[in-house]
Ligand code: HEC
Ligand code: HEC
Ligand code: HEC
Ligand code: HEC
């Protein structure tokens with residue numbers, strides 16, 4: 001690492017942060033915790049240069065040196081990495097993640113060194129394949145769901161984007177996006193349909209057992225629902241729904257869908273139409289009644305006024 005800073009400053013920073021990570025990391029933070037705002041990389045992506053040292057220290061990876069993930073640097077002001085810092089396996093994976101990475105595909109690939117199981121499941125999922133096989137930037141990467149790699153907290157903490165509180169919003173970042181839904185024929189408005197369902201309403205009301213997206217679709221190994229390995233494939237549905245609805249039958253499990261009411265789902269469709277007509281009818285009746293009442297009151301007043309004038 002270059003000596004960017006005079007020794008006294010470095011020593012001061014060292015003493016200040018004493019305890020967790022190494023001098024190398026303090027050097028990184030000396031710049032990155034002071035810098036604010038976003039810069040555009042050579043590749044054209046807009047990246048956040050600020051890393052909040054305190055928040056980083058409190059995260060699950062807070063004890064790690066920055067260079068455990070950032071093993072090499074593509075550009076100034078950083079020194080080029082030592083030869084061999086990146087293993088061939090990681091280098092090859094980094095190449096495959098390039099469509100998704102904004103600043104450092106190697107760092108994104110390094111997650112696999114410590115989280116091999118999660119990585120393998122993800123690589124096999126519809127999201128992983130979108131990036132690695134289809135070479136698209138749209139599928140969810142680890143940090144699309146878990147948030148900034150610098151501030152990850154355990155999944156059961158409130159601030160985690162994958163916590164029960166936030167997971168629907170996190171999946172919704174893409175699954176509410178019309179462009180993505182159209183491009184991949186994902187059925188528009190799946191999130192809204194969920195929110196309107198029994199489950200979504202119970203979830204919003206805080207029912208502790210109402211399913212969120214990941215109860216029905218998995219967290220890492222998410223597949224198209226027609227895929228025989230998806231928990232929502234017809235053959236697996238009685239089992240998946242059965243974890244909460246004991247003895248769920250084939251007929252019962254067909255009750256849940258994100259599809260809008262329509263010809264596929266006619267009974268609720270006509271029921272809802274009927275309800276709208278009924279509501280409009282009641283509304284028209286009330287409005288009509290109010291207008292007539294107001295009208296008769298005005299007429300009475302005018303008549304009374306006329307009479308009073310007559311008396312004078
Ligand atoms: C002298 C100040 C300085 C120091 C020290 C420094 N950086 Fe940076 N870093 C920058 C600036 C400025 C940028 C934006 C560069 C650009 O325009 O691409 C940056 C960008 C980055 C990026 C985005 C990718 C890239 O290369 O543009 C990463 C990742 C990064 N720094 C990590 C680190 C790590 C890890 C360390 C410690 C080993 C470190 N930095 C030390 C100033 C610094
Ligand atoms: C657990 C692994 C990990 C650690 C530890 C880590 N980073 Fe990162 N960092 C990443 C990943 C992954 C990215 C995003 C790469 C991408 O999208 O191309 C990233 C991105 C960045 C960026 C660019 C911001 C952006 O929006 O892409 C900077 C700057 C940065 N890191 C600095 C640091 C500094 C400074 C430290 C140490 C205090 C650090 N990182 C520690 C994994 C890590
Ligand atoms: C050097 C090893 C290492 C690397 C590299 C690493 N992690 Fe971790 N990660 C850990 C350890 C250790 C923990 C804390 C123990 C645990 O909960 O599994 C952790 C915890 C996590 C958790 C929290 C799990 C929970 O409790 O909910 C997530 C999410 C996570 N890491 C994602 C990532 C991502 C994404 C990357 C790549 C940007 C990454 N990790 C890179 C070692 C690593
Ligand atoms: C589509 C969203 C999504 C993506 C993409 C994703 N995760 Fe997760 N991850 C989750 C959810 C949701 C949980 C919490 C599951 C639970 O509560 O049981 C989780 C839990 C975890 C955990 C803790 C539990 C465990 O399985 O060990 C780790 C570690 C983790 N993820 C790492 C990663 C890594 C590494 C990647 C990238 C390869 C990744 N995740 C990609 C949604 C995602």
Ligand code: HEC
Pocket residue numbers: 168171172175185186187190191194199211212213214215216217225232256257258259
């Ligand atoms: C109770 C179980 C359940 C929950 C909860 C659930 N889904 Fe689904 N999901 C399904 C079923 C069943 C299908 C199969 C297609 C259909 O009937 O709509 C599906 C299909 C999908 C599809 C593909 C749609 C298509 O037309 O091909 C997407 C995308 C999706 N779900 C995302 C989500 C997201 C995001 C959430 C959370 C907001 C969620 N799901 C919550 C059961 C569920």
Ligand code: HEC
Pocket residue numbers: 126127129130134138139140141144145167170171172173174175180184185186213214217218219222223224225226
């Ligand atoms: C960064 C964007 C992004 C995020 C975040 C994201 N997804 Fe996706 N998801 C996609 C894209 C893009 C596809 C289509 C990939 C393809 O077909 O190549 C997809 C596909 C799916 C499918 C398969 C739909 C089908 O065709 O049957 C399901 C199910 C799904 N996602 C569920 C989820 C769930 C659950 C979450 C949250 C835990 C989530 N997604 C988070 C982008 C995202």
Ligand code: HEC
Pocket residue numbers: 198199202207209210211212215216237240241242243244245252253254255256
């Ligand atoms: C994580 C647990 C969980 C899973 C998984 C789950 N549900 Fe539910 N479901 C609930 C809860 C909780 C309620 C609300 C019960 C109540 O308050 O009466 C509910 C309500 C319902 C209702 C409303 C009528 C009733 O019986 O209360 C239907 C229909 C239903 N679920 C079908 C399904 C189907 C089909 C699946 C699988 C695709 C499924 N559920 C998966 C927890 C779950």
